[in-house]
Amino acid sequence: MWVMPVLVLLPFWGFLYLGAFGDRHTEEVLDPLVLGEQVYRAQGCSSCHGAAGEGGVGPPLANGDSVLTFPEEADQVAWIRSGSGPFKGQPYGDPNRPGGQRGPAQGIMPGYPNLSDEEVQAVVAYEREQL
Ligand code: HEC
Incomplete structure (x- = not known):
């Protein structure tokens, strides 16, 4: 009872x-993809890479373009943390990328060391899977 x-x-x-x-x-x-889209817009990625990742000041990211540049997700995470400054004047990403390796980087992209791990992972997922 x-x-x-x-x-x-x-x-x-x-x-x-x-x-x-x-x-x-x-x-x-x-959902990481929802958070990723918020980060993409709030951090201004969209102002350089286009609202739909179509490109602008920065290269296009749509249709999985960033996966071709960075086959390893960890390399894309590191890139966003540091920005393109450390790569200035150098090629970057997969040397065997279809269409040729990216670069030389102009050092235009700022780094994002202050984003949380969750936010970086989310924006990377958004770029790789959704854009
Ligand atoms: C001020 C403009 C600017 C902003 C803001 C910016 N980027 Fe970039 N991004 C660039 C440029 C320019 C490059 C190419 C490297 C260079 O020439 O410096 C690049 C390259 C990249 C690449 C490599 C793409 C490829 O295939 O070459 C990725 C991924 C990327 N950015 C993601 C991001 C993310 C995520 C954010 C926001 C957190 C962001 N970017 C914010 C300008 C920008």
Whole structure:
């Protein structure tokens, strides 16, 4: 018999629990591609690479172009952290890239050392999978 009140109260407890952690919960389940698009716009990537990744001051990123340049995702993460400054005057990315290796970099792209790991991963996923 003692089980009955426990079962009755359980849904309320669950509701309170979710309520207590409501904000954090929604942040955690935010789709990386949604977060990635927010970062892409908020950080100004779109102003140089185009709203749809079609290119502008920066090279196009649409249709998986960045995957061709950086077959290893980690290299793209490092690139965004440092910007193109350290590569100025040098070729960068996959030397066997279809269409030829990228570069020489002009050093125009700023680095983003202050983005969280989650934000960098998300914007990289957005560029690789969605644009
Ligand atoms: C001020 C303009 C500018 C901004 C802002 C900018 N980029 Fe760039 N990006 C460039 C330029 C220019 C290059 C090419 C390297 C060079 O010439 O310096 C580049 C290259 C790249 C590449 C390599 C693409 C390829 O195939 O060569 C990636 C990936 C990239 N940027 C991602 C980003 C992301 C993500 C952001 C925002 C967090 C961003 N960029 C913000 C100008 C910019």
